[in-house]
Amino acid sequence: MAGEGKPDGGWAAAAGEGVMLPASMVLVQLFSVVLVLLSKLALGAGMRPFALLAYRNLVGAVAVAPLAFVFERKHRKIPGIVEWCWISLNATFGVILSMGLYYYGLQSTSATYSVIFLNMIPIVTSIVATIFRVEKLVLRNWPGKAKLLGIITCVGGTMVVSFYKGKLLHHPWPSHLLKFHSHDESGPHAYHRNMVAGTLFLCGSCLGYAFWFIIQVRLAKVFPSRYWATTLTCLSGSLQAFVIGILINPTKSVWTIKWNLQLLTVVYSGVFNTGVSFVLMSWAVKHRGPIYPSMFNSLSLIAMVIMDSVLLGTSIFLGCILGTSFIIVGLYAFLLGKGTELKQAAAVQNTDNKQDNRDGTEQRGDEILRSIA
Incomplete structure (x- = not known):
């Protein structure tokens, strides 16, 4: 009976993990x-992007710091000059350029339009990594063909969203529930310029x-x-912002946070x-690999199209739906190819490790035989 409890417990744990992992990514x-x-x-x-960025990362550092003290208590150390340079560079690209430019883009466009570019990040990262020979695109x-097809489809979908509006679609839900007005739009020319x-x-932001x-x-x-690195990156990014x-x-009023929507x-x-x-994504990557969190990106894109229309009153055009569909299909084609490449690389590495272990065992056996002789 005791021996039967372990398989049941293992099955229950696997089943719970199978439910909790996708649920955490949806969250x-x-x-x-x-x-x-x-x-x-x-x-x-009226909140300024860099004010939001500075305060956000300061709060983020406070939120992640307890995790560093709990899980990395024995390994935590004061970074040296080289480590500080990489942490500062990480903050410059991860906070100032990527998030800062994103906030400026969000301020000038719509929520749906900005989220489309968030879904393009894996594609742009792969292109940049290929250009700098960090990874190879094997056709x-x-x-490799699936990755290339995904890249082309995503880029095409983004161009459709950017340059083609099409017919205005009528939806069954009420819109503009938050009565949002952007004071930056003063006419069609200003809107186009924005x-x-x-x-x-x-x-x-995607390049960042x-x-x-x-x-x-x-x-x-x-x-x-x-x-610990995330905590220090948030602090460095907050200081730079x-x-x-x-x-x-x-102006002092720009940096004053009141008990309102900004806070x-x-x-x-x-x-x-x-x-x-950060904790949920780290847990998912540990159990399912680095591609797993990106597989759920399309959910935020679909949800944003609806919520942007319902809450902020953003109009939905046919071009947005077509372009979004292309981006989702291209993203999954790219992730399928990328995931398969990672599995193949892991299999090759495991084979090499087994061969190295076998060679090491044979070498130790030969040394023992020679010592006996």
């Missing part, structure tokens, strides 16, 4: 949707994220404590999108 996407909506409202109400096998500038900001992911690989080698924000606009956005983004989401 992460929900956090992202709410954050984008709150950020759009806060920026539309001789089907995973969209062009916003698109450039969002493209720059791409370089950030590549830098994180190097940072993990020189400073492997993930929670304060300096840049004050140089842009030193809610700061606290929510720091706790949930930096703290809780």
Whole structure:
């Protein structure tokens, strides 16, 4: 009877993990949707992007620091000059460029339009990594062809969303529930100018994220404590955002946070999108690999199309639906190819490790025989 309990317990644990893992990733996407909506409202109400960025990362550092003290108590250390350089560089690309440019793009465009570019980050990262020869795009096998097809489809979908509106679609739900008005739009010419500038900001944000992911690989080698590195990156990013924000606009009122939507956005983004989401995504990557969290990105895109229309009154056009569909199909084609490549690389590495162990065992056996002789 005792021996039968273990398989049952293992099955129950596997079943629970099979439910909790996708549920946690859906929760992460929900956090992202709410954050984008709150950020759009806060920026539309007059909050400056670098003020939001500075306070958000300060709260994020406070949220992640306890995890570093609990899980990395024995491995935590004061970084040296080289480690500090990589942490500062990580903050520059991961906070200032990626998030900062994203907030400016979100301020000039719509929530739905900005989330489309968030879904393009894995594609842009792969292109940048291929250009700098961090990874290879092999077209001789089907995973490489699937990645290329996904890249082309995603880029095409983004171009459809950006340059083609099409017919205005009528939806059955009530819209504009939050009565949101952006005081930046003063006519069709201003709107077009904002969209062009916003698109450039969002493209720059994607590039910032791409370089950030590549830098994180190097940072993990020189400073492997993930929670401690995240805490220090948030602090460094917050400091950089304060300096840049004050140089842009030193007015005291810009940096004053009151008990309103701005404070809610700061606290929510720091706790949930930096703290809780980081833990959930780390757990998912540990059990399912680095591709697993990206597989749920389409949920935030679909949810944002609906919520942006319901809450903020953003019109839905046929071009948005077609382009979004292309992006989702292309993203999954790319992730399928990328995931297969990672599995093949892991299988080759396991084979090499087994061969090395076998060679080492044979060598030790020969040494024992020679010593006996």
